[in-house]
Amino acid sequence: MRFKLRGLLAFQSLLALLVVGSDLLLVPTQVWSALARVPSPLPREVGSLVCFGLFSNNSSNNMEFTLWGRPLGTGTNFSEWRQLPSDEFFPFSRGLQYNMMRAEVWGVNSSGQNQSEVHQALGNRVRHRHNVLHPDAPVTQIAYRHMAWPARAVGFHAGTNSPDAVVRYFVLTDVQ
Amino acid sequence: MDALFSSIGVYNPTVLPDIAPGPGWARVLYAVFLAVHVLFILGVFTRVITPLVWAGYVYHWLLQLRTGGAAFDNLNVFFLFLVCFSDLDRVWSITALLRPSSAARRKVSQFSARLIAIHISFFYFGTGLYKLMMPDWREGLVLPSALIGRWATPAGYWIGGFSMPPGVYAIASWAVIIMEISLPLFLWTRRYRLAACVVGSAFHIGIAVTLGIPDFLTCIAAYALFWEPAVLKNGMQRLIGTWRT
Incomplete structure (x- = not known):
C-alpha cells in the first residue's frame, strides 16, 4: 500500500x-x-503547447492557394492547366485549408524531409488521388497557384480583380 | 476520411511511418474511433476507453491533421492525455449506473483536473502577453483584417462591413488583451469566477461564430475544472431538477 x-x-x-x-x-x-x-x-x-498568440501576423491582403493540374498532352503554359477542386483534397474551412496547403509542418516528418519535400509529397498525393477519382481526366503534374489581393469588406474574393492582385505558381511535382 | 487518412488521400505523416491504410481500413479505423468516442462521452470503463480515445486522436492528428500547424489541435492532445489519469466514470456515467460506487469510491483525485486548469491559465496568460508584445494588436490592426480575412465567416464579414472607426477596433483589441491576461486570475477567484466564465465563453463563441474556429470551445468545457466539486454537483442537481419540472 x-x-x-x-x-x-x-x-x-x-x-x-x-x-x-x-x-x-x-x-x-x-x-x-x-x-x-x-x-x-x-x-x-x-x-505551441502553450499556444502562442493567433493572428499575430497582420496583413491587409487576403490570400488563397488553389490547385492546378496539367492534363495529358499539355505543356508548361499554366493557361492550359485545369483547376482542381481544393475541397476534394483538403476538406476544411477556408482558413484551415490555406494552412493545410501551406503545410506548415513543424520540424520534419518521419522521413526527414524539409518543407519543400513535404510540398512535393503532398503534390504527389494530390495527383494520385485525382487520377484515382477521375481516371478519365488524368493529370501529370500539380501546381499551387497562390493569389494575394487587397482585402475588401464586401466579401473574401471581392478584390481579386484589383490591379494590385499578385498571382504566383508553384509547381509541386515532377511530370509523371 | 478517404481524403485525409487513406492511401488515396492527401496526407503527410509526422513521426508515423509514411503509410496510410487503404480506404476501407481507414473507414473502419475512423468508425472505431467514433465508437470509442461515444463510449467516452457516456463514461463507459474510461480507464480503458480514454487512452484509446487519445491514441485514436493522436494517430489521426499525426497522419494528417498536424500538417496545418494549427496550435489548437495541441490542446485536444494535451487534455486527452491528462484525463487518461482520471477516473472519469466514477459518477454521472454508464459505468456508475451499472456498478454503483460506495460513497468512498465516489471521491476521486482532482490532480489531472488541476493540471488542466493550470495549463489553461498559462494558455490565456501566454496568448495575452504575446498579443501585448505585438504592435499590430496594440494598435488595433489585427481585428479588422481578421474579420474580413480568410478565416472570417459570413458573420465576421457582416461585422467587418460596418466601417467602424479605428478607435473601436483599438478598444476591442485592448479588451481582448486585458481579458486574456487577467482571465486566469478571475477564474481562480471564487467571487469573480462566474463572470470570468461568462466573458471567456462569449469570447470563444465569438471566435467560433466570426472566425469559424470552434476548437477553442474546449476551453469553455474546461472552465468546470475551476469550480469546487460541491458547487458543480449542486448546480447540476438544480439544473436536472428544473428540467424535470
Missing part, C-alpha cells in the same frame, strides 16, 4: 513537473522572442 502510494505520488510529481515546468518555461520564452523579434529558440511544436 505504502509502495503504491509512493509510486503514485512520484508519478503525479513527474507529471506536474512536466506540465507546470514546461508552461513556466515556454510562456516567457515565446514572449521574450516576440519582444526581441527573434525566432523562438524552441521548436514550434513544443512552444
Whole structure:
C-alpha cells in the first residue's frame, strides 16, 4: 500500500513537473522572442503547447492557394492547366485549408524531409488521388497557384480583380 | 476520411511511418474511433476507453491533421492525455449506473483536473502577453483584417462591413488583451469566477461564430475544472431538477 502510494505520488510529481515546468518555461520564452523579434529558440511544436498568440501576423491582403493540374498532352503554359477542386483534397474551412496547403509542418516528418519535400509529397498525393477519382481526366503534374489581393469588406474574393492582385505558381511535382 | 487518412488521400505523416491504410481500413479505423468516442462521452470503463480515445486522436492528428500547424489541435492532445489519469466514470456515467460506487469510491483525485486548469491559465496568460508584445494588436490592426480575412465567416464579414472607426477596433483589441491576461486570475477567484466564465465563453463563441474556429470551445468545457466539486454537483442537481419540472 505504502509502495503504491509512493509510486503514485512520484508519478503525479513527474507529471506536474512536466506540465507546470514546461508552461513556466515556454510562456516567457515565446514572449521574450516576440519582444526581441527573434525566432523562438524552441521548436514550434513544443512552444505551441502553450499556444502562442493567433493572428499575430497582420496583413491587409487576403490570400488563397488553389490547385492546378496539367492534363495529358499539355505543356508548361499554366493557361492550359485545369483547376482542381481544393475541397476534394483538403476538406476544411477556408482558413484551415490555406494552412493545410501551406503545410506548415513543424520540424520534419518521419522521413526527414524539409518543407519543400513535404510540398512535393503532398503534390504527389494530390495527383494520385485525382487520377484515382477521375481516371478519365488524368493529370501529370500539380501546381499551387497562390493569389494575394487587397482585402475588401464586401466579401473574401471581392478584390481579386484589383490591379494590385499578385498571382504566383508553384509547381509541386515532377511530370509523371 | 478517404481524403485525409487513406492511401488515396492527401496526407503527410509526422513521426508515423509514411503509410496510410487503404480506404476501407481507414473507414473502419475512423468508425472505431467514433465508437470509442461515444463510449467516452457516456463514461463507459474510461480507464480503458480514454487512452484509446487519445491514441485514436493522436494517430489521426499525426497522419494528417498536424500538417496545418494549427496550435489548437495541441490542446485536444494535451487534455486527452491528462484525463487518461482520471477516473472519469466514477459518477454521472454508464459505468456508475451499472456498478454503483460506495460513497468512498465516489471521491476521486482532482490532480489531472488541476493540471488542466493550470495549463489553461498559462494558455490565456501566454496568448495575452504575446498579443501585448505585438504592435499590430496594440494598435488595433489585427481585428479588422481578421474579420474580413480568410478565416472570417459570413458573420465576421457582416461585422467587418460596418466601417467602424479605428478607435473601436483599438478598444476591442485592448479588451481582448486585458481579458486574456487577467482571465486566469478571475477564474481562480471564487467571487469573480462566474463572470470570468461568462466573458471567456462569449469570447470563444465569438471566435467560433466570426472566425469559424470552434476548437477553442474546449476551453469553455474546461472552465468546470475551476469550480469546487460541491458547487458543480449542486448546480447540476438544480439544473436536472428544473428540467424535470
